[in-house]
Amino acid sequence: MNAARARPAELRLRAGGADDLDDVMRIMTDAFPPCFGEAWTRSQCAGILPLAGVSLTMADHDQHAIGFALARTxxxxxxxxxxxxxxxxxxxxxxxLLVEDFIAQARAQGASRLHLEVRDxxxxxxxxxxxxxxxxxxxRAYYKAADGRRHDAVTLVLVR
Ligand SMILES: CC(C)(COP(=O)(O)OP(=O)(O)OC[C@H]1O[C@@H](n2cnc3c(N)ncnc32)[C@H](O)[C@@H]1OP(=O)(O)O)[C@@H](O)C(=O)NCCC(=O)NCCS
Known part of the structure; x- marks a missing residue:
């Protein structure tokens, strides 16, 4: 299915900022299973937002923030x-939609190598x-889970 084509008309992306931190943390706490240690803390998010090349994109549904993507170029x-x-x-x-937007924004900024790390x-x-x-x-053993177990991170790249 092409979800971008099928997305509800009320789903909108917009540039986010420090004012969106409450929503970012609410969404992150809800979305990431606490057991794997993938979520960031509020101070990690607040600390990275002002740095050069960092962008936050919010996904709103009916003016309610339901998702976000944080990227750095x-x-x-x-x-x-x-x-x-x-x-x-x-x-x-x-x-x-957020992944496709990340790719489009990165390319628009001249990035030729896109990458990410995700828990295996x-x-x-x-x-x-x-x-x-x-x-x-x-x-190896990049993420530390709540039970002390370690989980590998896989690096994925998209090179144009
Ligand atoms: C990963 C995540 C952002 C996907 O968001 P989403 O809004 O559910 O994704 P979409 O509805 O756009 O689905 C995108 C595609 O991924 C697939 N997909 C999404 N979640 C899936 C899941 N849990 N299992 C299998 N496939 C999944 C969908 O089938 C869809 O494929 P399609 O477009 O071919 O139908 C969401 O599941 C999430 O927040 N996960 C927890 C946080 C996390 O692990 N983030 C990634 C590491 S930073």
Whole structure:
């Protein structure tokens, strides 16, 4: 299914900022299972937002924030740092729309190498691969889960 084509008309993307931190944390807390240690803290998010090349994109449904993507572009490289959609809003195309927008924004800024890291086993991998990302590496024991177990991160890249 092409979710971007089928998305509800009320689903809109917009540039976010520090004023959106409450929504970012609400969505992140809801979307990321706490057991895997993938979510960022509020201070991590607040700290990275003002840095050069960092962009936050919010997905609103009927003026309610349901998702976001955080990215950083440096020179010709762009990294998707975080993406999340609140559980109640998942499966309606917001995630794909945010990934496609990340790709479009990165290319518009001249990035030729797009990359991201995701926990091995995260079902988001299929979303990234369907957008053209391919596996390029692995960081062993990158994520520390609540139970102390370690999970690998897979690096995915999209090179034009
Ligand atoms: C990953 C995530 C952002 C996807 O958001 P979403 O709004 O549900 O995604 P979409 O509705 O646009 O679906 C995109 C595609 O991925 C697939 N997909 C989404 N979630 C899936 C899941 N849990 N299992 C399998 N496939 C999934 C959909 O089938 C869809 O494919 P299609 O377009 O061919 O039908 C969302 O599941 C999420 O917030 N997960 C928790 C946070 C996370 O792990 N983020 C990634 C690491 S930073």
């Amino acid at each position: 440096i020179m010709d490289e762009s990294e998707l740092l975080l993406i999340a959609v609140e559980v109640a809003g998942q499966g309606q195309g917001a995630g794909r 086993g995260n079902s988001a991998v299929s979303l990234y691969q369907s957008a053209g990302f391919v596996p390029a590496g692995r960081r």
